[in-house]
Amino acid sequence: MTALFALATSLLWGLADFGGGLLTRRVPALTVVVVSQCVAAVVLGAVVVATGAWSEAGGRLWFAVAAGAVGPVAMLSFYKALALGPMGVVSPLGSLGVVVPVGVGLLLGERPGPMRFAGVAVAVTGVVMAGGPQLRGAPVQRRAVVLTLVAALGFGTVMALIAEASTTVTGLFLALFVQRVTNIAVGGTALYASVRRGGRALPEEGGTAAVRAALPALAFVGLADVAANGAYSLAARHGPVTVAAVLASLYPVVTALAARGLLGERLRGVQAAGAGLALLGTLLLATG
Numbered sequence: 001m002t003a004l005f006a007l008a009t010s011l012l013w014g015l016a017d018f019g020g021g022l023l024t025r026r027v028p029a030l031t032v033v034v035v036s037q038c039v040a041a042v043v044l045g046a047v048v049v050a051t052g053a054w055s056e057a058g059g060r061l062w063f064a065v066a067a068g069a070v071g072p073v074a075m076l077s078f079y080k081a082l083a084l085g086p087m088g089v090v091s092p093l094g095s096l097g098v099v100v101p102v103g104v105g106l107l108l109g110e111r112p113g114p115m116r117f118a119g120v121a122v123a124v125t126g127v128v129m130a131g132g133p134q135l136r137g138a139p140v141q142r143r144a145v146v147l148t149l150v151a152a153l154g155f156g157t158v159m160a161l162i163a164e165a166s167t168t169v170t171g172l173f174l175a176l177f178v179q180r181v182t183n184i185a186v187g188g189t190a191l192y193a194s195v196r197r198g199g200r201a202l203p204e205e206g207g208t209a210a211v212r213a214a215l216p217a218l219a220f221v222g223l224a225d226v227a228a229n230g231a232y233s234l235a236a237r238h239g240p241v242t243v244a245a246v247l248a249s250l251y252p253v254v255t256a257l258a259a260r261g262l263l264g265e266r267l268r269g270v271q272a273a274g275a276g277l278a279l280l281g282t283l284l285l286a287t288g
Contacts, residue, residue, distance in 0.1 A: 001234075001235075001238040001239065002235050002236075002238045002239025002240065002243055002244050002247075003235075003239075003243070003247055004235075005231045005232070005234045005235035005238065005244070006231070006232065006235040006243070006244045006245075006246075006247035006248040007247055007248075007250070008227075008228075008231040008235075009228045009229075009231040009232040009235060009247075009248035009251075010247065010248055010249065010250040010251045010253070010254055011251075011254055012224045012225070012227050012228035012231060013224075013225070013228040013248070013251035013254070014250075014251035014252070014253065014254020014255045014257075014258065015220075015224050015254060015255075015258060016220075016221050016224035016225045016228060017251060017252075017255045018254070018255045018258040018259065018262075019217055019220055019221045019224070020032055020036070020221045021255075022217070023214060023217055023218065023221065024079060026203055026205075026210060026214065027202075027203050027210065027211060027214055027218075028194075028199070028200050028201060028202070028203070029075075029076065029079040030076065030187060030190055030191040030194055030199075030201070031191065031201055031202070031211065032218065032221070033072055033075055033076070033183070033187045034184060034187040034188050034191055035211065035215075035218045035222075036218045036219070036221040036222030036225070037180050037183040037184050037187065037222050037225075038184055038222070039215070039218060039219040039222045039223070040180050040219075040222035040223055040225065040226045041177065041180040041181055041184060043223060043226075044173065044176055044177040044180055044226060045177055047173050047177075048173050048174055048177050051170050051173055052170070053170040053171065053173045053174040053177075054174065055170075056166065056168060056170050056171035056174050057174065058171075060164065060165055060166055060167070060171070060175070061165065061174065061175060061178050063161045063162070063164045063165040063175070064161070064162065064165040064166075064174075064175040064176070064178040064179040064182070065178060065179075065182050066161050067157075067158045067161035067162045067165065067179050067182075067229075068178065068179040068180065068181065068182025068183045068185075068186065069182055069186050070154050070157050070158055070161070071154065071158050071179070071183050071186075072183055072186045072187040072190065073150075073154055073186070074097075074150070074151045074152075074153075074154025074155050074157075074158065075151070075154075076187075076190060077147045077148070077150045077151040077154065078147070078148065078151035078155075080147050081144045081145075081147035081148040081151060096124075096149075096152045096156075097151070097152035097153060097154070097155035097156030097157075097159070097249070098124060098156060098159075098245050098246055098248075098249040099156060100153065100155075100156025100157055100159065100160050101156055101159045101160045101163065101236075101241055101242075101244075101245035102120065102241070102242050102245050102246065104160045104241060105240060105241030105242040105245065106242065108241070110240050110241060110242050112240060112242050112243065115284055116240075116242070116243060116284065118284055119243075119246070119281045119284030120242060120243075120246050120281070121281075122277055122280050122281035122284060123246045123247070123249075123250065123277070123280075123281025123284075124246060124249070124281070125274075125277055125281075126250075126253070126274045126276070126277030126280070126281055129270050129273055129274025129277060156245075158229075159232060159236075159245060159248065160241075162175070162176075162179065162229050162232065162233050163232065163233050163236035163237070163241065163244075165178075165179070165233065166233065167237075172230055172233055172234070175233075176226055176229055176230055179229065180222075180226065228248075231248075232244065232248045235247070235248060246281070253274070
């Protein structure tokens with residue numbers, strides 16, 4: 001069950017990243033974050049009311065609040081790093097956030113066997129390579145590296161926090177709702193501050209109409225992100241966090257394959273090799 005839920009997490013996060021990346025070409029990044037999370041919050045709010053999840057409120061919800069506060073900061077840092085580029089460096093570095101939940105698992109006493117340790121090493125190497133690391137060419141700005149590492153730390157921290165936010169399925173619905181509301185508060189504040197400084201909340205072409213036209217895609221991104229967080233929480237609950245975190249971090253492979261299949265982007269040799277290593281690491285983790 002751990003492998004199944006964790007791989008579902010990778011699939012959902014990979015598709016959400018792919019969709020979000022396409023949207024940010026037309027809509028300001030902060031607007032994508034805020035609107036997509038608003039849609040997700042509405043859906044989750046209905047689920048919380050229908051299931052009576054309010055009765056699960058407790059101290060663990062502070063983990064969800066913390067995850068909701070960290071998430072937008074990580075995403076904004078990642079988008080800014082992508083703008084500074086090169087993407088071939090930013091994308092693989094961003095996936096290194098896996099070390100946070102893996103480290104937490106080890107600190108809590110998890111001790112994977114030799115086969116699983118090998119699987120962790122192989123899978124993480126594959127994930128980095130699947131991002132298509134740029135080993136030569138344009139120099140990398142120090143600010144881009146710093147922003148990417150901040151994003152990676154944030155992504156890994158969200159994984160570690162959301163795994164602790166609930167102990168039941170209905171409690172998970174409430175935790176995800178609280179996380180979304182906090183995302184909106186933090187992201188909305190950042191968007192407001194950006195507009196006050198002269199930034200744009202709407203696309204230059206189309207304005208509000210362009211955002212309305214993009215609502216189905218924004219809804220998909222927000223709901224896929226919610227489902228990914230939920231699947232990861234279940235994965236971490238059913239098995240070792242060290243295994244769940246690594247398998248859940250295979251999403252760059254999904255994003256690269258989606259770009260290949262839907263946009264016709266050609267995979268570089270290093271990306272194809274990385275996808276193969278990620279698959280091998282997955283097999284080692286699942287059988288170890």
